[in-house]
Amino acid sequence: MVKDIIRNMRKDFRVEFREKSALQIAFSFAFIATLSVGLVMGGASTGARERSIILWLIMFFSAMSGLAHAFVREEEKGTALLLRLTSSPSAVFTAKLLFNLAFFLALQFLITLLFVFFVEGDVASPFPFALTILSGGTALASASTILSAMAARAGVRGALFPVMSLPITLPVLFAATGATAEAMERPGLAPGGDIIFLLAFSGAIIAVSYLVFEYIWIDE
Amino acid sequence: MEQACILSIDKDGEAAARTTPFSRRPYPEKTMDDNKGPAQNSIIIEGASITHRFGTRTIFTGVSIVAFPGGPAAITGPNGSGKSTLLEILAGLRRPTDGSVMMRIQGEPHTASLERFVGFASPRLRLYEELTALETLDFIAQNRLSRERGRELIGRFGLEDRAHSRVGAFSTGMMQRLKLIAAALNDPPILLLDEPCSNLDEDGRRLVFEYLASVKDRKAIVIATNDPGEADFCEGRASLG
Numbered sequence: 001m002v003k004d005i006i007r008n009m010r011k012d013f014r015v016e017f018r019e020k021s022a023l024q025i026a027f028s029f030a031f032i033a034t035l036s037v038g039l040v041m042g043g044a045s046t047g048a049r050e051r052s053i054i055l056w057l058i059m060f061f062s063a064m065s066g067l068a069h070a071f072v073r074e075e076e077k078g079t080a081l082l083l084r085l086t087s088s089p090s091a092v093f094t095a096k097l098l099f100n101l102a103f104f105l106a107l108q109f110l111i112t113l114l115f116v117f118f119v120e121g122d123v124a125s126p127f128p129f130a131l132t133i134l135s136g137g138t139a140l141a142s143a144s145t146i147l148s149a150m151a152a153r154a155g156v157r158g159a160l161f162p163v164m165s166l167p168i169t170l171p172v173l174f175a176a177t178g179a180t181a182e183a184m185e186r187p188g189l190a191p192g193g194d195i196i197f198l199l200a201f202s203g204a205i206i207a208v209s210y211l212v213f214e215y216i217w218i219d220e
Numbered sequence: 221m222e223q224a225c226i227l228s229i230d231k232d233g234e235a236a237a238r239t240t241p242f243s244r245r246p247y248p249e250k251t252m253d254d255n256k257g258p259a260q261n262s263i264i265i266e267g268a269s270i271t272h273r274f275g276t277r278t279i280f281t282g283v284s285i286v287a288f289p290g291g292p293a294a295i296t297g298p299n300g301s302g303k304s305t306l307l308e309i310l311a312g313l314r315r316p317t318d319g320s321v322m323m324r325i326q327g328e329p330h331t332a333s334l335e336r337f338v339g340f341a342s343p344r345l346r347l348y349e350e351l352t353a354l355e356t357l358d359f360i361a362q363n364r365l366s367r368e369r370g371r372e373l374i375g376r377f378g379l380e381d382r383a384h385s386r387v388g389a390f391s392t393g394m395m396q397r398l399k400l401i402a403a404a405l406n407d408p409p410i411l412l413l414d415e416p417c418s419n420l421d422e423d424g425r426r427l428v429f430e431y432l433a434s435v436k437d438r439k440a441i442v443i444a445t446n447d448p449g450e451a452d453f454c455e456g457r458a459s460l461g
Contacts, residue, residue: 079348081346218312
């Protein structure tokens, strides 16, 4: 199983880095969106809550543009059949989940750096802020992975993905924006309940994903 | 070995066996439950009363099949009769609407996933265009022995000069050779091949038939085809539709 996962991840990284276009589009989107927001705001004074909402909206749409790709590409290019033939469903799902986590955490790193530089210079509690970004990103990536598998199999793909994702990821966005706003404005803040909620959400969604993935993955 | 495959079709409740006797031996009266003899010592794949529908359209009903080593078997039938679908169901790539697929090892039922036991090639199967031929085989290989076998098969199927080329730059014929190598890579006891010679030149066809002839006594081979050459190579034949 572990060998299977490593084999699949190696293949995913190779294919994605050689194909380049999907990675470039996702990183370009994140860069342009953050930069545009920074320029449009032009140093205007806004509250922590508003800045936090803007940050997580950029994150959400970056996730929508980048995370669906892992499964959609397999269906569009017809390679899903080869994956079904060579790997167990749980190995395929784990490899895609880990790939999406690595990819989205890199994307978040870029967005957060740009956001702090262009929009919000000061973060009062950096440690809870970083933890919120990481746990929120994990929750978004976990939910997006199983939803992208469903969207890819449904055939509507690109258009369907954000529509399917919004109701599931709404609690993540609520919790993440609240925790991020607090971390931005309150110094000496200890990591709180929102971070625990985001981690618990990730755990629950991953557990459910393992239960349902085989039914999504194998053709009827 | 007596035969490679028994296929019976029961369409709309009427038993309608459309099998052709094997060239060497007459087709025996035998059911899946009566599957005793030398083949019990190897891996057998059984599909029982398989029915498949796409939406409201019924593709086939009540198909039963048993495949074991001894001689390749062909499934023929007109376009849309469900040959490829049946092969995908046998390979565990598709769930049948009704019926079941089971593997027996040494006569004992084995319900785990089939991927380690089945080699599969089909026109629907696509390879990663961004990987080289060797990287593709390394991805499919289950162990070091399979990786070494990949190097040997790539030479045997005439692709050694293109081993480090990306699959996206391959012609359809070269792609087909690579698919067949991929199917044989892990030395699976069951080979399910959908039109194995499609897009191949004469040399490619010869290589395929040579390979299949060399393994037919130790592998259960089922070929879905309408190609007379492929069907003639098989020792048993059954028709869908």
